[in-house]
Amino acid sequence: xxxxxxxxxxxxCAAAFFFVSGTVGLLRLPDIYSRLHALTKADNVGLxxxxxxxxxxxxxxxxxxxxxxxxxxxxxxxxxxCYLIGNEAHRRGQRPRRSGAN
Amino acid sequence: xxxLFDLVLLVVIVLLAWRSLNDADLFRGTVSFIALGLLIAVAxxxxxxxxxxxxxxxxxxxxTGALILSALVRMRxxxxxxxxxxxAGGAIPRRLIGVLLLALFLCLCGxxxxxxxxxxxxxxxxxAELPASGVSNPVTxxxxxxxxxxxxxxxxxxxxxxxxxWSLRRAEWPGDVRESYPLxxxxxxxxxxxxxxxxxxxxxxxxxxxxxxxxxxxxxxxxFVLMLLGGFGRRALRHRYRMRVALSCGLLVxxxxxxxxxxxxxEILRYPAGFAGHWILAIEAAxxxxxxxxxxxxxxxxxxxxxxxGTPVNRSVNGSKNGSMGx
Numbered sequence: 001x002x003x004x005x006x007x008x009x010x011x012x013c014a015a016a017f018f019f020v021s022g023t024v025g026l027l028r029l030p031d032i033y034s035r036l037h038a039l040t041k042a043d044n045v046g047l048x049x050x051x052x053x054x055x056x057x058x059x060x061x062x063x064x065x066x067x068x069x070x071x072x073x074x075x076x077x078x079x080x081x082c083y084l085i086g087n088e089a090h091r092r093g094q095r096p097r098r099s100g101a102n
Numbered sequence: 103x104x105x106l107f108d109l110v111l112l113v114v115i116v117l118l119a120w121r122s123l124n125d126a127d128l129f130r131g132t133v134s135f136i137a138l139g140l141l142i143a144v145a146x147x148x149x150x151x152x153x154x155x156x157x158x159x160x161x162x163x164x165x166t167g168a169l170i171l172s173a174l175v176r177m178r179x180x181x182x183x184x185x186x187x188x189x190a191g192g193a194i195p196r197r198l199i200g201v202l203l204l205a206l207f208l209c210l211c212g213x214x215x216x217x218x219x220x221x222x223x224x225x226x227x228x229x230a231e232l233p234a235s236g237v238s239n240p241v242t243x244x245x246x247x248x249x250x251x252x253x254x255x256x257x258x259x260x261x262x263x264x265x266x267x268w269s270l271r272r273a274e275w276p277g278d279v280r281e282s283y284p285l286x287x288x289x290x291x292x293x294x295x296x297x298x299x300x301x302x303x304x305x306x307x308x309x310x311x312x313x314x315x316x317x318x319x320x321x322x323x324x325x326f327v328l329m330l331l332g333g334f335g336r337r338a339l340r341h342r343y344r345m346r347v348a349l350s351c352g353l354l355v356x357x358x359x360x361x362x363x364x365x366x367x368x369e370i371l372r373y374p375a376g377f378a379g380h381w382i383l384a385i386e387a388a389x390x391x392x393x394x395x396x397x398x399x400x401x402x403x404x405x406x407x408x409x410x411x412g413t414p415v416n417r418s419v420n421g422s423k424n425g426s427m428g429x
Contacts, residue, residue, distance in 0.1 A: 084285070
């Protein structure tokens, strides 16, 4: 059991790292497209690690299954929302920032 | 460690509340408000009230957020970005309100401090009667057995709310965004059935664990809003009676149950012994449908008209605007 606990702790720390990098990306990156990229990619990995960590602590298989379901829902929603926001920004004429430009 | 977590949570809640009221950019204020709702839900979890947390996350954050966002979009479409309310009215009433609120806050603090000396209240009595209430979740027992009369009136209030909205104006339909956003449909295809299933599950589980008609209804209401955004079911919504039946069935079943229990046991909403669980589930199922339809139709902001009116003029313009702000 102690192995599982340690593993859970490690996974949660890794998850925290990805969440923090996603947030740093949101705050620091120059345009909406790269911000979206940072947020959705990094946060999905972070959430995935959190879900795996919680699975190790689950008491029954049905709990594990529910966690998988939650993760699948979040993944499909965040991928679609990322596309919707990016598409709308493009439609409104936001240009991606090129390197060298200000 | 958890103490530290609670402290951070409280500070962030107060900060977000401040931001959502005072941000010069209304859109940013709305986003703060949605985040605030989610954090309040976390706070309810920390207070060991998962039922309230579910309702807060679904209604307080999700549906109210969607309502405010759509109001914002409509305001901008008409070209009047609201004047900041802070500049309206003189400075003195604001100070007066501040002083009054501070006094109220201090009174509440005093009341809270005094509460601690008092005994447990009705908790023990309520828990002792739980086996006879027909359900094993104490919250559902209070809502639909001990104090079911209150819940009857709450369901009536919801119906009154939608009647009020319908009598004020016609619905503004969100434009059809299916063609401009091809990825929306696949998402809705996954999410809508899942949400309906989850709503039924939350209703069912509410008899023994956190959940119930209001939480399930909020989930289904969210599904309703997504359905409206995806442009489904317009004909069904414009149907003369269908929506009215769905909106009022919760209250009607509740009233029928009141009359039935009065005939059977001689007292309003005193369920026949041994069958309380069945009565509760029947009432809750009807209430869920009404709650879901009410919350979903509030999003339209008016009555869905029948006679050749609701078709949005300028589809593409409406569509692109709604698509971005609606989420």
